[in-house]
Amino acid sequence: MEGTIEKSKNNLLSEVDLYLFHEGTQYKAYNMMGAHLDKIEGVEGVRFTVWAPNALSVSVVGDFNHWEGSGHQMERIHQSGIWVLFIAGLSEGELYKYRVRTPDNQIVLKADPYAFYSEVRPNTASIVYSLNKYQWQDQKWMKHRGKKQALDKPMLIYEVHLGSWRKKTDGSFYTYRELAGELIEHVLSNGYTHIEFMPIMEHPFDRSWGYQITGYYSVTSRFGKPEDFMYLIDQCHQNGLGVILDWVPVHFCKDEHGLGKFDGTPLYEPIDPLRAERPHWGTYSFDYEKPEVNSFLVSNALFWLDLFHIDGLRVDAVSSMIYLNHDQSSPVPIKNKNGGDENLEAVRFTKRLNETVYKYHPDIHMIAEEATPWPKVTAPTTQEGLGFSYKWNMGWVNDVLRYIRLEENERPDHHHLLTFSFFYAFSEHFILPFSHDEMVYGKRSLLNKMPGEYWKKFANLRLLYGYLMTHPGKKLLFMGSEFAQFDEWKDERELDWNLLDFESHQNFLHYSRTLNQFYKNTRSLWRLDHDPNGFEWINPHDSNQGVISFMRKGKRKGDYCVVVCNFSSRVFHSYRIGVPSLGGYIEMFNSDKTEFGGSGQCNENAIQSEKLPYNNQLFSMEITVPPLGITIFMKQTKKRGRQVNASD
Incomplete structure (x- = not known):
């Protein structure tokens, strides 16, 4: 059994720390509470501190005292409700709990609320642990993090549940270090800017x-x-x-x-x-x-x-x-x-x-x-806000998923579900999340939410992702969405990676990668994400044909793109839309390309706009609008040149 050392309990914690803790302003309480390797009067050991104001007594128990509570009784610091004990000779790796005698004289064993490490479930003991071992090599990232994460930068988040992204052949989990190779490579190759981990605190x-x-x-x-x-x-x-x-x-x-x-x-x-x-x-x-x-x-x-x-x-x-x-x-x-x-x-x-x-x-x-x-x-607290930097836009998610699940003949009567979000799109700093919550408990995967036969499911999903990437706000997609997982998320098994054996899912993965890169490379899609000046409707009212068109704008004059989304399975040739200037326009992105699994209804050559006002714009042009597709145009420049149609 390890020994204690005689030292005043009041010298183990400072009066300032105690005061701040009980005031609710001890913001580094993890340095004060819990189990810490320490040296007192030249003797090495572990200092234990726990808050249990109504306990009759508290002991530290573990393998070192055969889980008996009599030998290592903690001392209470006057009326603070904080109990402390220094145990000499203990070192890193010791298992421990707090043995608490309750006001009704019952005994309960509690894990340390401030423990830095714990046993692998189903075991529940805390472990004495130091967090000072690791030598960080991310100084460059940390130095420039503020610029990389500014509100006017792209943000495309890959949401991950570590226990089911991939599993080993025997069903066991990948480790953090194993995931550092395969997961990061996958996320980078698919064009994401961030990984979001579902909670990894001990549970x-x-x-x-x-x-x-x-x-x-x-x-x-x-x-x-x-x-x-x-x-x-x-x-x-x-x-x-x-x-x-x-x-x-x-x-x-x-x-x-x-x-x-x-x-x-x-x-x-x-x-x-x-x-x-x-x-x-x-x-x-x-x-x-x-x-x-x-x-x-x-x-x-x-x-x-x-x-x-x-x-x-x-x-x-x-x-x-x-x-x-x-x-x-x-x-x-x-x-x-x-x-x-x-x-x-x-x-x-x-x-x-x-x-x-x-x-x-x-x-x-x-x-x-x-x-x-x-x-x-997302307003500052000085302006009576809650002070967050972003808010998930659940209203948009609910509306657009309700719409996209409708059969094509039902969509005209619910066109407002596509357009209502723009009444409040700039009231907060929004993230648009297609998260795990949308793909569990019988809700189906995104692909399986789509109506119609197989080709329509994929076309609808390509269109949905295109609309996501062009709508104001940052983006989040749950793992598996990048290759069109067909079944809803099953948390006890890995994603259905075998789907990539099929051409349709290979094509979709190629599509999502291409779309993600296009989003990151197109400044007008994110420079003014939270500013009304970054968006302008061209035509939100074409409900009968299921088409919406709008512009996304950057900070510089002339930095804009024209977005046309067709939520019907019809192809529209010679579809006229208004544009803000005269000149050639080039189709920069089209979800209906054959390489993505589409039908190939594209605008191959640059299109010349005409001096014909339309959609509240001074100029207009006629384009081909692909079925269940999104097409994005940008103004022709010297760098962005392509032959103009001979008929123009």
Whole structure:
């Protein structure tokens, strides 16, 4: 059994740290709490610190004391509710838990809320671990990250669930280091700018996908060690890829070793069971009113940014945070002190979170998954906003997927589903996400949502992706979408990579790669993503023929492209559209090319515009519009030259 060393408990933690922690402003709490290798009076060991204000006693137990609680009793720091203990002789790799005696004299074994590493599930012990081993090589990326991630730069995100992207032949997981080779190569070859990882914090149940967490500071051991995950991020950065991490500050799972009723009482969750329970998910909500919970969560956000060089956090379920009754099934609605539905404490927490994160890391992104009309989600907190940099545009996703699933004869009556988003497209900084949520639980894959026979499914999907890439806002696609996964996502098995044995899926992968590169190379598609000056309708009203046309514009005069989307299976020859200037126009992109699996209805030569006003433009031209296709034109220049049609 390892020994303790006599030292005043009050000297293990500073009064300033204690004050800030209980004030809710200790934003580096991971340096204070948890298990840390330390040296006291020349003796090496481990300092343990845990918050359990209502516990009668707390002990540190592990293999080193045969999981007996009597030998290593922690000391309570006066009235703070924080317990500390230094155990001499312990080193990295020790398994441990906290043995908590609750107010009703029950014993529970709890994992460390601040543990840096944990046992591989189904085991649940925390592991003493140092995060100082890894030598980062991403200095160039970190130095220029702010410019690469500016609002006027392209952003094309590949969303990944590490447990099911690929699996080994025996069904086991790829490790972080193994994924650093194959995954990064795949993402780069397909033209993405960022990878977004679904939560990789420690969680007990594989099929929660990481959204029900027990170890907020512990990268899951399923795929390797913390330094292995650092290596994966480092390799992304060295290859020019940003890394976004899903983060879940709204709720946590009820597993006995986790945060729930940590000291035998509601601690991280509210005391009021109506506010604590999340029946929809079977979880507990965080209590944002407690300052110590604020310190825990804000520190956790900074932990991933500070130590793992994460470039952005996608904050899960923001709507469930800021509304008291969102996703709740209580027969009696919960009300705040003013009689409203807003969770006032959660709103204050959210603003403080974003203010603090940007104070330390102004070059990263905080991204809200928020699905309601809450105003100013991406406005600064100084302007009464929530302070996020981006918001997922779930309204657009719901509308466009509802439309694209309709049979062709039904589409004219629902044309507004294509155009309504432009009434609010610039009210926030939006990301357009075709995420995992759209492809599970019987919702079908994107390809299998498409109506009609096989060729129409692929044509519709090419058109949908084209519309995604030309609509204002940044982009996100879930893994497998790049090769038109046919079945919905199955989280227990790898993607259906065997589909690439078939020509139709090979062609689609070629299409998505080409489209992604075109998007990145075409400045007018992203330079003014969040500015109304970056968009202009040509014709939003051609519902009978299922065609919409518009312009995307860049910052420089004359930097624009003309986009025409045809949501019917008819080919339109000599289709007239208005354009802003006289001269030749070249078709730069067409989803109906035969190399993509299309029918080849293209505009091969440059088209001369005429001095004939149309669609509120001074000039116009006649084009061929492909079936279930998107075609994009740009003004002819010396660099962008092609023969003009002889008939023009």
